[in-house]
Amino acid sequence: MKHDHPFIHHFQNSFSRKSFVKLVLSKKRVKTTLIKIVTLKPVQLKDKIMVSIVISNQNNDLTKNFTLEQSVLQLLNLLDKDFYKADLFTLEKDWHLLYYRSGKFKMKSKPATFHVADTMHDQLKKRILDSHNNIYLEQLGVTTKEGYVKKRKQSKYRQINKYVEIVDSILRTSQLPESFNVIDMGAGKGYLTFALYDYLYNKLRKKPHVLGVELRSELVEKCNAIAKKAKFDHLNFEQGEIKNAILPRIDVLIALHACDIATDHAIARGIKSNAKVILVAPCCHKQIRKSMKNQGPLAILTKFGIMKARQAEILTDTIRALILESYGYQTKVFEFIETDHTPKNILITALKTKEIFVPDLAILDKVNTLKSTFGIAFQELEHLLDIKT
Ligand SMILES: C[S@@+](CC[C@H](N)C(=O)[O-])C[C@H]1O[C@@H](n2cnc3c(N)ncnc32)[C@H](O)[C@@H]1O
Numbered sequence: 001m002k003h004d005h006p007f008i009h010h011f012q013n014s015f016s017r018k019s020f021v022k023l024v025l026s027k028k029r030v031k032t033t034l035i036k037i038v039t040l041k042p043v044q045l046k047d048k049i050m051v052s053i054v055i056s057n058q059n060n061d062l063t064k065n066f067t068l069e070q071s072v073l074q075l076l077n078l079l080d081k082d083f084y085k086a087d088l089f090t091l092e093k094d095w096h097l098l099y100y101r102s103g104k105f106k107m108k109s110k111p112a113t114f115h116v117a118d119t120m121h122d123q124l125k126k127r128i129l130d131s132h133n134n135i136y137l138e139q140l141g142v143t144t145k146e147g148y149v150k151k152r153k154q155s156k157y158r159q160i161n162k163y164v165e166i167v168d169s170i171l172r173t174s175q176l177p178e179s180f181n182v183i184d185m186g187a188g189k190g191y192l193t194f195a196l197y198d199y200l201y202n203k204l205r206k207k208p209h210v211l212g213v214e215l216r217s218e219l220v221e222k223c224n225a226i227a228k229k230a231k232f233d234h235l236n237f238e239q240g241e242i243k244n245a246i247l248p249r250i251d252v253l254i255a256l257h258a259c260d261i262a263t264d265h266a267i268a269r270g271i272k273s274n275a276k277v278i279l280v281a282p283c284c285h286k287q288i289r290k291s292m293k294n295q296g297p298l299a300i301l302t303k304f305g306i307m308k309a310r311q312a313e314i315l316t317d318t319i320r321a322l323i324l325e326s327y328g329y330q331t332k333v334f335e336f337i338e339t340d341h342t343p344k345n346i347l348i349t350a351l352k353t354k355e356i357f358v359p360d361l362a363i364l365d366k367v368n369t370l371k372s373t374f375g376i377a378f379q380e381l382e383h384l385l386d387i388k389t
Pocket of ligand 1: 186191241255256
């Protein structure tokens with residue numbers, strides 16, 4: 001497929017005219033590849049509109065943002081190598097492209113599925129959380145008194161909205177009791193805790209109790225004062241440590257950017273309480289980094305510091321995800337915000353789908369293979385859950 005293909009023109013033109021809604025690639029060329037479907041959508045980043053490409057695999061979604069030119073190159077490549085079918089939805093028309101094994105193709109148009117309410121402009125402007133008359137956003141310094149998002153807080157505001165969107169999609173598929181508890185471990189300044197509470201109460205009309213646990217007492221005091229001002233009666237913050245804070249029953253456990261093994265303590269507490277939803281964004285993977293002793297041909301992979309750090313990250317989070325699976329959680333690992341905001345953007349989401357309380361040994365075997373391959377003695381979560389391997 002070439003740049004001057006009419007389908008590519010339709011995509012470029014719709015993007016320029018702001019009528020591009022989405023483009024979906026499907027019908028795999030090679031049945032055994034893990035990649036299932038790819039979706040392109042417009043996304044507003046800072047001052048420019050880009051194309052967000054979501055690659056959906058069996059277990060996770062990978063999202064990256066590209067300029068229009070870059071996305072065209074990605075699209076050409078994906079259509080040449082991975083997919084036979086592409087469906088482009090614009091406000092004017094839908095375009096359907098199908099390739100045959102012979103290399104020939106057919107393309108047809110249909111009346112538009114999406115209409116003005118779905119326009120790129122409207123979609124992009126619409127954020128889940130209202131910034132106007134929003135006491136906590138103002139108190140946290142995200143918005144002005146008049147309710148406008150401050151320029152330097154735009155990406156924080158986007159991050160908060162994105163996070164709520166993700167939690168929402170998980171909560172909708174979970175079976176939570178009528179009254180449930182959400183525990184946010186290492187709540188920090190509370191941006192995300194407040195946003196989640198706001199969303200659950202004011203948009204979803206749910207009535208959970210939300211508790212933020214935080215080590216630093218000055219942040220706890222500040223957050224409790226804001227919660228009072230905002231009249232968020234079922235939200236409170238307590239000073240404590242993730243590993244031993246006294247908690248009510250955990251239904252939804254959240255730990256975003258809790259350092260190193262603090263994430264393991266949070267996951268372990270979630271698993272032990274049979275939490276229905278666990279959502280963690282790990283950071284600083286020191287524990288495994290210190291104990292990794294790659295052997296044989298793999299030894300070279302730890303020669304360069306940054307590469308060792310990346311491996312430690314991949315190994316730690318893979319092991320955490322596998323352990324969650326072994327306890328009956330349907331687990332996904334994906335990137336959750338644009339990388340120019342923070343490099344710490346891996347999110348592990350886990351939804352309890354099997355009522356098992358003893359880990360699945362076949363999955364733990366995979367953990368063992370990984371550990372022995374990379375010369376790792378243990379990963380902290382195993383210790384905390386008393387997993388003997
Ligand atoms: C990087 S901040 C993240 C804050 C918030 N979760 C967010 O994503 O915006 C990490 C917070 O976790 C707190 N923290 C770190 N270790 C902790 C522990 N063991 N117990 C409780 N809080 C902890 C820190 O004090 C800090 O406020």
